[in-house]
Amino acid sequence: MSYEKSKTIIVEIVTTTMNEVAQELGAMDPGDPRRVSFVKELSDLMQLRRSLRLGGNQSNGQRIDELACELTTLNPGDPRRAQIVHEIIRLRDLAPRDPS
Numbered sequence: 001m002s003y004e005k006s007k008t009i010i011v012e013i014v015t016t017t018m019n020e021v022a023q024e025l026g027a028m029d030p031g032d033p034r035r036v037s038f039v040k041e042l043s044d045l046m047q048l049r050r051s052l053r054l055g056g057n058q059s060n061g062q063r064i065d066e067l068a069c070e071l072t073t074l075n076p077g078d079p080r081r082a083q084i085v086h087e088i089i090r091l092r093d094l095a096p097r098d099p100s
Helices: 003-027 035-054 061-072 079-094
Strands: none
Touching (some): 003 061
């Protein structure tokens, strides 16, 4: 699978996950203590989607693909989801930037 196609699929996965988190957040009572973690997760996912759309390269791409697939198996609010998002961001930041 080409890198661009893989990146497009990951953006779709992240977008779907964002929609799920937003739906859960919308259904929550405003005083629900879990609300803060859902807002943080949604913010992290938005940052990740933006960075994926803006660029990146193939370095660490396979691991990012694996993490994105794992993300789809977890329920909103699962602490592992936040760990995955942070790991994807870390891998993306480790990748050398394209000088062009």
